[in-house]
Amino acid sequence: MSIRQLTLFISLIILGLPAITRAQFFIGLEAGGNKNSLITNNSNQAFTSYDSKSGISVGVPILYEVNDWFALRASPSYMQKNYTINRTGFFNGIYQDNINGYLQLPLMGQFSFGDDQLKGYVNLGVYGAYWLSGKVKGSEANVLNPVDSSYTTVAPSNIAGINNLYPYNEKYTFNPTKDNRMEFGWIAGIGISYETNNGNRFFIEGRRTYSFTDQQKKYMINQTPRYNDTYGINVGFLMSLDNLSGRY
Amino acid sequence: MSLGSNKKTIQMKKINYFLSRLSIIGFCFFIISSFSSCRKDITQVNAPQNYTGNNFSDVFESFWNGMNNNYVFWSIDSTNWDRVYTTYKPLFAKLNLLDTTDNNTALNYFQQMTAGLIDSHYTLTYTGYNNQQFSPSFERKLKINSITPDSIYSLPQAMFDSLIPLKYIDAGSLKKGVDSVTQNGFTSAFEAVSGTIQNKILYLYFNSFSFTQTGPNVAPVLNYFFDTLAKLPPSIKGIVIDVRGNGGGEIVDLDYLLGSMITKPLAFGYTRSKNGNGRLDYTPWAPAIVTPQQGAVAISLPIVVLADHTSVSMAEITAMAIKSLPNGKFIGTTTWGANGPLAPAVYYNAGQFTAGSYVNVYTSSTMFKYLDGNIYEGKGVPPDIFVKETSAAYHSGDDQQLDAAISYINNH
Numbered sequence: 203m204s205i206r207q208l209t210l211f212i213s214l215i216i217l218g219l220p221a222i223t224r225a226q227f228f229i230g231l232e233a234g235g236n237k238n239s240l241i242t243n244n245s246n247q248a249f250t251s252y253d254s255k256s257g258i259s260v261g262v263p264i265l266y267e268v269n270d271w272f273a274l275r276a277s278p279s280y281m282q283k284n285y286t287i288n289r290t291g292f293f294n295g296i297y298q299d300n301i302n303g304y305l306q307l308p309l310m311g312q313f314s315f316g317d318d319q320l321k322g323y324v325n326l327g328v329y330g331a332y333w334l335s336g337k338v339k340g341s342e343a344n345v346l347n348p349v350d351s352s353y354t355t356v357a358p359s360n361i362a363g364i365n366n367l368y369p370y371n372e373k374y375t376f377n378p379t380k381d382n383r384m385e386f387g388w389i390a391g392i393g394i395s396y397e398t399n400n401g402n403r404f405f406i407e408g409r410r411t412y413s414f415t416d417q418q419k420k421y422m423i424n425q426t427p428r429y430n431d432t433y434g435i436n437v438g439f440l441m442s443l444d445n446l447s448g449r450y
Numbered sequence: 451m452s453l454g455s456n457k458k459t460i461q462m463k464k465i466n467y468f469l470s471r472l473s474i475i476g477f478c479f480f481i482i483s484s485f486s487s488c489r490k491d492i493t494q495v496n497a498p499q500n501y502t503g504n505n506f507s508d509v510f511e512s513f514w515n516g517m518n519n520n521y522v523f524w525s526i527d528s529t530n531w532d533r534v535y536t537t538y539k540p541l542f543a544k545l546n547l548l549d550t551t552d553n554n555t556a557l558n559y560f561q562q563m564t565a566g567l568i569d570s571h572y573t574l575t576y577t578g579y580n581n582q583q584f585s586p587s588f589e590r591k592l593k594i595n596s597i598t599p600d601s602i603y604s605l606p607q608a609m610f611d612s613l614i615p616l617k618y619i620d621a622g623s624l625k626k627g628v629d630s631v632t633q634n635g636f637t638s639a640f641e642a643v644s645g646t647i648q649n650k651i652l653y654l655y656f657n658s659f660s661f662t663q664t665g666p667n668v669a670p671v672l673n674y675f676f677d678t679l680a681k682l683p684p685s686i687k688g689i690v691i692d693v694r695g696n697g698g699g700e701i702v703d704l705d706y707l708l709g710s711m712i713t714k715p716l717a718f719g720y721t722r723s724k725n726g727n728g729r730l731d732y733t734p735w736a737p738a739i740v741t742p743q744q745g746a747v748a749i750s751l752p753i754v755v756l757a758d759h760t761s762v763s764m765a766e767i768t769a770m771a772i773k774s775l776p777n778g779k780f781i782g783t784t785t786w787g788a789n790g791p792l793a794p795a796v797y798y799n800a801g802q803f804t805a806g807s808y809v810n811v812y813t814s815s816t817m818f819k820y821l822d823g824n825i826y827e828g829k830g831v832p833p834d835i836f837v838k839e840t841s842a843a844y845h846s847g848d849d850q851q852l853d854a855a856i857s858y859i860n861n862h
Contacts, residue, residue: 241489244518244727246497247799287725293797298725298733338734343798345791345816346738347720348766350700361797368736380730388488414488422729423532424515427490 216412222263228262228403232277232438234258236409240285240300240417241429249291255299257282257432264314265440275325280334281306281411283430287340298340300374306331308389318397325391329411333383336374344368355396379421385430388411395440403440408433493521495727503578503806506556509820510542513560514803520800521569522722522790522817524729526825529566531729538563553579560809565589565707568828570788571763571814578808585860586827587787591759604760605839610643610655614692617847618856619645619653625674627667633699634812640664643692644670647852649685651859652678655692659764661701661706679710680747688752688859691772694782694851698763701791708771709743711753716740717773719767721791721816724800735819742770752862753778754855758831758839762786766831767818773834774821781854783838784830790814 239254261279268274289296310327316370343365349358358364376383393407410433417428455673480750497517501508514535524531531837538559545552560574561584570587615624631640640663642656654667654675663674691707708716720735755766757780766785772778793815795801801815819825826832837854 225715241492243492243495246495246500246515246795250799280629299681342723342725342733342736344721344736344739344791345723345798346701346704346719346818347736347741348705350702350705350741351745365741365793365797370734370736372734377730380728384735417492418728422518424518426495426727429489 225269226265227325227443228263228440229443230263230265230403230438230440231261232263232279232405232407232436233260234434234436236281236283236432236434238283238285238430238432240433243426245443249289249293251288251290253288255284255286257284257301258438259434261306261436263440271314273314275312275327276307278305278307279308279430280304281331281434283432289361289405292359293343294343295360295362295367296343298338298342301337301339302333302374303335304331305334306411310389310391311378314395319395321395323393323395325407325409326391327389327390329387329389331385331387333385333417334374334382336376337372339371341367341369380418382415382417382419384395385413385415385417387411387415387430401442401444404438405440406435406437408435410434429440453587472573474756492560496638498803498805499807502807503808505547506542506545506552507539509547509556509578509806509808510539513809513811514539514833516803516805517812518729519727519802520724520795520813521729521826522724522800522814523567523569525732526817526827527566527568529564534563540632557582557584560584561586561589568787569790569813570786570828571790571812574806574814575810575812576824577810579650579803596648605758606844609844610641610657610692611843613779613847613849614653614655614852615643615645618647618849618852619643620647620649625671627671629663629668631658631663631665633658633660633697640668642668644671644675646678646686647690647856651690651856652682652688653690653692653817654688655694657696659696659703659768660702661703662700676710679749682743682747682749682751686751687789688754688862689749690754690756690855690859691768692759692852693765693768694756694758695760696757696765698765698788701764704764704768704771705741706743708740708768710746711749712740712742712775713746713748714742716771716775717821718771719821720819722819723798723816738771738818739768750777752859754858755780756782756851756855757785757831757833758782758851759784759786763788763791766826767791770820772832773831778835779835779858780831781835781837782833782851783836785826785834787826787828787830788814789818789825789831791816791818
């Protein structure tokens with residue numbers, strides 16, 4: 203299904219709703235942790251793996267409840283989509299953690315079920331994100347800082363016995379030729395919310411964000427794409443705007 | 451309304467509720483299952499040595515992809531590698547690997563494709579055909595030579611075998627020796643000369659960085675130099691390290707040589723390599739460091755490095771390291787321009803590789819940036835004091851560059 207088809211479908215649901223009986227706005231705060239993987243292929247690289255890495259996210263969920271089972275939800279948020287490049291075997295110790303911060307705006311339809319207080323729900327939508335910042339932390343073999351092993355009789359058991367490792371922890375400098383800082387994708391979640399007597403809600407939600415844009419611009423032939431794929435869990439609360447404005 | 455009718459209505463509502471939730475869940479599963487269709491296919495990336503090389507299309511693919519992934523200078527190289535792909539892929543597809551004429555045509559194509567690469571270590575060896583070699587940087591120097599004669603030729607070996615030992619080195623101090631060493635699979639002569647000049651200058655010449663392979667003839671030369679350095683006589687006013695015509699070699703020798711003259715680590719530049727398959731995927735810059743050796747003494751006297759247009763690789767790196775010392779000076783001519791250190795490809799997932807068992811590609815594993823922020827790959831390192839040798843001076847028994855070094859030390 204294309205984005206266009208999905209957008210059309212969601213629009214039809216909204217427009218076709220028979221009656222907006224108790225439309226209500228909610229706003230709140232959410233935070234959580236996630237695990238991101240960079241989906242790519244590097245099978246030509248010896249002793250090298252791309253591994254998932256955990257990160258954090260914080261956001262401000264905004265919910266427009268159309269009726270008791272459908273709501274629209276936006277959740278502007280800061281979200282990390284991290285991953286690690288690890289060298290293995292003889293090269294164990296060489297790695298790079300890529301800490302990437304995104305400003306993300308998911309737009310979702312929320313389908314609820316359950317009783318008035320305890321509800322289960324499913325979210326589904328699309329998101330747009332901007333790659334805001336990057337940091338690289340790791341360790342590399344420093345070719346021009348050799349361990350003077352040639353003058354000893356000790357056979358190295360690790361690359362660190364040949365070249366001193368250079369540890370680094372620095373801001374990532376974006377390359378406008380290579381880095382695609384805009385990201386779009388699908389987002390889906392499943393959660394449980396509990397409504398208190400005063401109408402506020404607490405929720406816990408598992409979420410998957412699935413990028414369908416390459417992390418790189420198309421700048422060379424035979425380019426292997428790189429996609430972020432993130433699983434996260436968020437907790438948060440939503441306050442009814444009616445409550446905030448004093449109307450009960 | 452009857453009780454039965456109410457029950458029926460409630461039942462219908464429950465069924466509708468159930469169906470609507472079921473349709474929502476079904477819809478969500480449908481959407482989630484269609485997620486992956488929005489992505490481009492991620493195909494397997496193969497290492498160049500794993501291609502069969504059974505036909506020229508295969509050889510070309512392995513070579514082009516190997517270069518695409520392993521070459522470390524794409525950020526500064528002006529070669530349009532995508533254009534190379536679109537131009538030469540169909541041309542290679544027309545060639546027959548079992549035809550001699552086509553093999554020669556393929557060699558021409560390889561040379562055309564790589565002629566502009568700035569990596570000045572870069573050498574192709576056609577291991578699957580005739581073992582001929584092609585070096586783009588050497589070809590470029592040949593062209594320069596047609597305009598400026600002698601621009602590619604090393605100084606005559608007699609300069610180091612006889613002129614300097616007989617005319618410049620103090621007779622009682624002369625140490626000279628030659629051993630046989632192996633570099634990149636080739637056996638070559640490792641020659642070193644040391645001694646004092648005018649009893650004021652400690653001099654060392656060596657033609658390759660092969661200290662670890664030093665044999666019985668060169669060892670006394672190096673021992674003399676390093677022993678004198680460790681207990682420097684008060685009469686010594688400066689040091690000359692002569693790497694003219696030096697083709698480079700082992701990286702650890704720099705620590706052994708220059709690390710004997712410093713007592714604090716010397717940062718003189720940076721290196722970086724690849725950390726991904728993209729042309730522009732790089733590691734951060736790591737500092738290039740000379741580590742002081744045990745028993746080293748801090749030399750505050752002028753240290754002059756003599757290097758020239760045939761000083762390559764480690765010879766150039768040594769010139770830059772000495773140049774970065776507060777008491778260091780580089781005298782001579784601009785070096786060859788092959789500054790990127792090499793290591794086995796598996797160390798960095800970059801650099802040298804073999805494409806489809808047809809062509810071996812000798813190329814840097816890392817890119818070097820000097821302390822001043824410049825990358826001299828393909829350009830050569832400019833001297834602090836430019837002095838050119840001339841045939842006339844040589845034939846009249848003079849080494850103009852060594853004369854300039856002596857003069858510099860005498861005046862400082």
